[in-house]
Amino acid sequence: MAVNTRERVRQAAVKLFATKGFHGTGIRDLAQEAELSSASLYHYMGTKEDLLVAIMNESLRRLLDAAEQATAGLADPVSRLGSLVALHVLAHAIQPEDTRVVDNEVHALTPAARDGVVALRDAYERLWADAIEDGVAAGVFHTDQPSVTRLALVEMCSGVARWYSPRGPLGLDQLASHYAELALRALGCTRPLGSAHLQNCREVVSGVWRVPV
Amino acid sequence: MAVNTRERVRQAAVKLFATKGFHGTGIRDLAQEAELSSASLYHYMGTKEDLLVAIMNESLRRLLDAAEQATAGLADPVSRLGSLVALHVLAHAIQPEDTRVVDNEVHALTPAARDGVVALRDAYERLWADAIEDGVAAGVFHTDQPSVTRLALVEMCSGVARWYSPRGPLGLDQLASHYAELALRALGCTRPLGSAHLQNCREVVSGVWRVPV
Amino acid sequence: MAVNTRERVRQAAVKLFATKGFHGTGIRDLAQEAELSSASLYHYMGTKEDLLVAIMNESLRRLLDAAEQATAGLADPVSRLGSLVALHVLAHAIQPEDTRVVDNEVHALTPAARDGVVALRDAYERLWADAIEDGVAAGVFHTDQPSVTRLALVEMCSGVARWYSPRGPLGLDQLASHYAELALRALGCTRPLGSAHLQNCREVVSGVWRVPV
Amino acid sequence: MAVNTRERVRQAAVKLFATKGFHGTGIRDLAQEAELSSASLYHYMGTKEDLLVAIMNESLRRLLDAAEQATAGLADPVSRLGSLVALHVLAHAIQPEDTRVVDNEVHALTPAARDGVVALRDAYERLWADAIEDGVAAGVFHTDQPSVTRLALVEMCSGVARWYSPRGPLGLDQLASHYAELALRALGCTRPLGSAHLQNCREVVSGVWRVPV
DNA sequence: CATGAATGAGTATTCATTCAT
DNA sequence: GATGAATGAATACTCATTCAT
Incomplete structure (x- = not known):
């Protein structure tokens, strides 16, 4: 589970960073794309x-x-x-x-x-x-x-x-x-x-x- | 004068957008680079x-x-x-x-x-x-x-x-x-x-x- | 808790809008009256x-x-x-x-x-x-x-x-x-x-x- | 002339203050309504x-x-x-x-x-x-x-x-x-x-x- | 008389991040 | 694991006002 979630976060990040740029991507965008709350995101990553x-x-x-x-x-x-x-x-x-x-x-x-x-x-x-x-x-x-x-x-x-x-x-x-x-x-x-x-x-x-x- | 300032703003923007990206460039960065206050910037441009x-x-x-x-x-x-x-x-x-x-x-x-x-x-x-x-x-x-x-x-x-x-x-x-x-x-x-x-x-x-x- | 806070925000807004007018009331006034930081205010409301x-x-x-x-x-x-x-x-x-x-x-x-x-x-x-x-x-x-x-x-x-x-x-x-x-x-x-x-x-x-x- | 202009400023202010409220009226709104630059406004009034x-x-x-x-x-x-x-x-x-x-x-x-x-x-x-x-x-x-x-x-x-x-x-x-x-x-x-x-x-x-x- | 230029302080809103539960 | 709540610092942008020309 956790492994999959971690991967989902990574993929969300790749998609958004590629599309909108790193600075153009907010942590909330990331959370939405990964279908997680923004607080939960921090279980699977360090900083942005x-x-x-x-x-x-x-x-x-x-x-x-x-x-x-x-x-x-x-x-x-x-x-x-x-x-x-x-x-x-x-x-x-x-x-x-x-x-x-x-x-x-x-x-x-x-x-x-x-x-x-x-x-x-x-x-x-x-x-x-x-x-x-x-x-x-x-x-x-x-x-x-x-x-x-x-x-x-x-x-x-x-x-x-x-x-x-x-x-x-x-x-x-x-x-x-x-x-x-x-x-x-x-x-x-x-x-x-x-x-x-x-x-x-x-x-x-x-x-x-x-x-x- | 005004023409020069406007051009200075443009050049500052080009430099910073190229270096740090549009979303990575703050209005304050722009102001500093153009040697203007951030409020003054708005005499010479519309929005970012x-x-x-x-x-x-x-x-x-x-x-x-x-x-x-x-x-x-x-x-x-x-x-x-x-x-x-x-x-x-x-x-x-x-x-x-x-x-x-x-x-x-x-x-x-x-x-x-x-x-x-x-x-x-x-x-x-x-x-x-x-x-x-x-x-x-x-x-x-x-x-x-x-x-x-x-x-x-x-x-x-x-x-x-x-x-x-x-x-x-x-x-x-x-x-x-x-x-x-x-x-x-x-x-x-x-x-x-x-x-x-x-x-x-x-x-x-x-x-x-x-x-x- | 959340319900109470939300209500507190509403009451602060009513008080200040009535007293100082909508445009005369800053988001910081609202935050102070509701005993919240101005950022926290946005958990309980959309825009002003x-x-x-x-x-x-x-x-x-x-x-x-x-x-x-x-x-x-x-x-x-x-x-x-x-x-x-x-x-x-x-x-x-x-x-x-x-x-x-x-x-x-x-x-x-x-x-x-x-x-x-x-x-x-x-x-x-x-x-x-x-x-x-x-x-x-x-x-x-x-x-x-x-x-x-x-x-x-x-x-x-x-x-x-x-x-x-x-x-x-x-x-x-x-x-x-x-x-x-x-x-x-x-x-x-x-x-x-x-x-x-x-x-x-x-x-x-x-x-x-x-x-x- | 000056007298007329002063009166025009007053009327612009009355109109806008009545319509949008004092705090809802900007000095630039006033200037536009009075057909003056915002700096010129200050020849005909003190503060807002x-x-x-x-x-x-x-x-x-x-x-x-x-x-x-x-x-x-x-x-x-x-x-x-x-x-x-x-x-x-x-x-x-x-x-x-x-x-x-x-x-x-x-x-x-x-x-x-x-x-x-x-x-x-x-x-x-x-x-x-x-x-x-x-x-x-x-x-x-x-x-x-x-x-x-x-x-x-x-x-x-x-x-x-x-x-x-x-x-x-x-x-x-x-x-x-x-x-x-x-x-x-x-x-x-x-x-x-x-x-x-x-x-x-x-x-x-x-x-x-x-x-x- | 008139105004373009200038700005410090302010605007509403969002940021990435933390933490208690 | 998961998240609602919380926030200091930052965001882009506007404010009323001054002043040199």
Whole structure:
């Protein structure tokens, strides 16, 4: 019971923080969404900011874990970067609210909390940076500003959380492979992402977020 | 004098809305930033939301005007899309705060105000969509999901407002041409944006935002 | 407990609205009078205007109920009008604050709320109008402007709330019968109100306002 | 010019204080109604309360003057009381806003200012009290509570300001003589007010308020 | 004469949070 | 577990008033 309630609170918070922003969400909004009194809410959370920090850390932790799983054992930079893109896109497509909270509400964090979030984010982006740098070194990627390119590609993929709808005509597979193609092309690479890698990403996502994908 | 004060209020609002969000910015924060008492603030604005609406509409209006100027008379889809990318990137690099407000605070708008903002945004994206569709029809761009591609590219370029610093090593020219290259490559086009078009974009930006670029 | 507190808030509001007017009464005055913090006040009320509306509707509702009870079954216009006068005067003498709020603060109401109050008021005055018209038709009252006369008499009786003090020399019985005499005389009727009817009014008042009279 | 403007400010204040109450009327409302900037307002008045005090004192002063003129030289209590009633009613019918301010906004006065207003009011009511007491002594009026009766009659007549409209079917003459009849009847006196006295009241009112009546 | 600018104190209302029950 | 009650501090915004120009 308690576990479920705690989860309901978390989901209410994710939904509202994503929709109205952290500062735009009142504790009473949260209570209503979670179908609890506002006093009861405090059995399942610390402060409002604790809730935000937990959401952000968990979301980023999962993304990082998933990215590590998806690229574990991949030597080829094209496969690695393509997998990172596909995974990122899939994650943002199936968890758009969590993602938007992570992307948009950093400013609401206390400096201390922000440091932890930024550290996770940096670790995650390191995976992208390594893949790109390795690809450039291997001559399969072509860019004279690898960092700028990395930032551009990550932002491109994160944007998915702002518009993708599972009820639209575009399937997750198409979406992910389309983005992988865009990214690899932008890196000057014509080879597409192998469908085995895409399939692998789906499985990782499915496991990490415990959702059928 | 009054004109200057009004402008100071606007700039304070842009800075704080971009940094702390609309709901995270108090009227007292605004007053302090504008070096006014909070009561005096109300000589220069309507409500806090009026200020937000004005900022958003002006910013989008300028972006749309600039985009129309930059592409006016360009028949070639490659030049048009490249110019849109360069212009978008330049605008986001020199006005990152305005831009972040427009991108992140739509949720804080009243439905009525939101409609106006969305209409401007749609008009702007129409320019991108036309350029991409024309390029595909002309066989110079290759994508089987033009709308998705458009969204991906716009998001990629908007991301600039979140990390670019004019004090960093990367110049505006390099930035813009790099993004134009990424975008054109992603569209399966190897031809780069001509430097004359880039120069034209700089001039348009310089005129519309009245800033030397 | 909660019920008592709610009632305490209501009484504080009645007292202050009557004494200083609705707009002259601050939420802090209310809180102080009710011995609550101003934030706590909002557990027991909606807005300040909600409080005013509730006070007005309840007061008028009671007056209307009492008037209907006091005249129920009375066929004789002299008894009916005399009873209405006595009842009105008694109500205004024992509830002067509620009454003054109803009489003086209509201008502070939102149009929507005003409509409801005016409807109750009209229903109440209808009772007076009927009694007067019936008396004129029966030849026991003499006035060629029944509506004007009704307004004059109601205002005359309402005035009691502005000056009567239970600590003064005049008892409630004397007060009520004196006004009944004034009213009946003004209507050209020499027959006084029977003491049984006066007694009946006292009982109705006592029941409706739950106060020994 | 200045004199006219000052008068315009006074009239704006009377209108708004009567309609929305003193505390419900803002200095900006006043400025708008007087077609002046709120700063300019202060050339023509002291504080907002000064304006209220002036309005009240002038209104009461005029009423007192008029009452003294109307009854000067009248020995007969019936004529005196009838004239007071007629005059009061006429004054309230043609100056309903001034009157409502006087009647309803006493609570908004500082104690010091209130004393002056109450003194004028007492002097005025003294005229009524004398006429009633003289009539009782002379055996033409019959009431065992002269003070209560006086209060009742004054309130009855003041009520006119709350409902009378010059655009309605009832003329001023009819109104005044109807009220005189009601009052005299209530005092147990069957003799009506002579039409010469009514005419005299009209002339006094016309002179004191400088309005054709 | 007139007013734009300015403000300290005030407005009603909501905030996140605690705690006794 | 759950919540009604409670509140100090904050919210956006308005007040009556002054004053330099």
